[in-house]
Amino acid sequence: MKKLIINGGKKLSGNVTITGAKNSAVALIPASILADSPVTLEGVPDIQDVHSLIEILNVMNVKTDFDGSTLVIDPTEMVSIPMPSGKIQSLRASYYFMGALLTKYGQGVVGLPGGCFLGPRPIDQHLKGFRALGATVENELGAMYLRTPEEGLVGTRIYLDVVSIGATINVLLAAVKAKGKTIIENAAREPEIIDVATLLNNMGAKIRGAGTDILRIEGVEELHGCRHTVIPDRIEAGTYLALAGAAGSDILVQNVIVEHLEGPLAKMEEMGVPMEIGEDSVRVKEAQSPLKPVDVKTLPYPGFATDLQQPLTPLMLKAVGESSILDTIYAKRVKHIPELVRMGAKARVEGDLILLEGPSKLKGVEVEASDLRAGACLVIAGLMAEGTTTITGVENILRGYDHIVEKLTALGADIKMIEADDDI
Template structure:
């Protein structure tokens, strides 16, 4: 277990370059096994999830090497094997191997998905999509066994009952090599889905409509990689640093940003009174603004991202008055609240509404990162507090934030990550 030690009352100043999108990367790596050639990715974030996915690839006899943001995946000697439940359970997005293996071999045996514990995330829409494509799905204990008949997968019309990023990606991966035309309706429109479709199309897939609410897939026999795929910048990482810069910064430049991906978030910052200089691919936040409270309601893209409702919290605490957040996607995403209360923050949750008040008397203490975004929001708060904060279970933060210690150092902020087992041995 890792713990992070954050000294309080440190202001951010300087610049930070945003890495490749975590939510793209965790779909692109499973998608790579559909190729009949080696595949190369660029701008790959150095996060725990990437290294865990590489372990799953290894179990399938797929070689992969990662160096300084470049990932090479060679699926040419892949074997169809049941995927280890342990690795799957520790990593939510590994369930994308279901769609990829189904598309590749017509069969997938996958341990039940894990990942962040932020309330129920059922996979019924994924299974509905696989069945529509002609697959047979059996759930046994903690394992999902998906098979197709001798004729394989076939195109179908699939209407999702609710907008789900996971189901959109998984069914898309299965449909790419299915015979005929698949029409997927009421799909998610996230930029990461567009990124995945771009990668697959560059290898010879026929996918139209990614980024709209209807995707059409004409199945192909073979996918071959011809060039390096550069992963889009992580809009959630960008939003996190922008939020901390506005709350507690003294001149911060956030580089490598696709500003359109952040429109709903940036408009909330403007509504609060945050000054920003927005250029083509970077945003400068001078900091030190007098801020007004706002009301936030999360929604699927292009709405306000659920992944940013916790990272914006420290900023809301700087506003003169009371703000509210309603998370329509994951109402149980509240693991940060008791931890923040321990630090003296005025934050509470009742009947699905999170209320955030002006909080000035913050002090460091020992807290716990329940999941990625809850954990990182505690980092933002710890920097504003008096004294030192110790964040236990910091590996949850490292799962999703690329080289966070190094990046904060570039912003004149000192963070320390200590590995518990190492500190016990010394």
């Protein structure tokens, strides 16, 4: 077990470079096994979720070579075996192997997925899509058994009852080699879906409509290897933008796609955070006047991302007056609030609404990162707080943030990671 020790209250400055998108990488890696020759992914984040997926690939005899940013995946000697349940339960994105294995082998055994608990996150839309393509899906002793009929999967029209990134990608993976045409309606529009579709098209797939709510897929017989660069991580970018506004004096956030950040940038501008927006960077300066309160409502893309409501919370605590957050994606994404209250925040949860009263002066205490983005929130709060903040549950943070200690140290933060039994 690891802990983060943060001595807060310092104004941070400098440059930080955003790495490849976690939510893309965890789908691109399972998608790569559909190729009949090696796939090279560039800009892959060096995070725990990526290493967990690599371990799953290695168990299935897929050769991998990861140097910290470039990942080569060679599936030419891959074998289809039941997925290792321990890794599945620690990593929700492992469910993308369902669609990939179904397409590659016509069958697969996959344990039920894990990841951060943010309330119910059913996979019924994934299974609905698989069944519409002709697959049978059975839950046996906590594992999903997927099988296709002898004639294979057949393209069809599929309407997703809810907008789901995971279901959109999983059905897309299952449909790329199905016979005929598949149309996915009410598809998610996130940039990560465009990234996966771009990889698959580079591999020889025929996918149109990525980035809209209707995807059209013409099934192909073969997919080949290629080279692909992962898009920058909009959630990591939004996290460092919020950090810059909350604890920075002058921070340049580099390697961003500004169009992917319209939600958080609009809210920070509404608050009065001074920003200079470039082609692929955003510079955030310290506000010279009090910040204004805002109301945030999370929505499917291009709305405000649910993954960014927790990292934005500490910045909202600096505003004068009452701010609110309504998460329409994961209403139970509130575990960061009791931890912030322990640090001195004036915050509460009423029904599905998070209410924040600012400005709140934070003090360093011991807090727990209950999930990935709650951890990012507490890191920012710790950097703002007076005194020493100790964060447990650091493994959750390392699942999604590449070299976070090194990046923050380069900005001037007093932060270190220790083993829990080390002498602080």
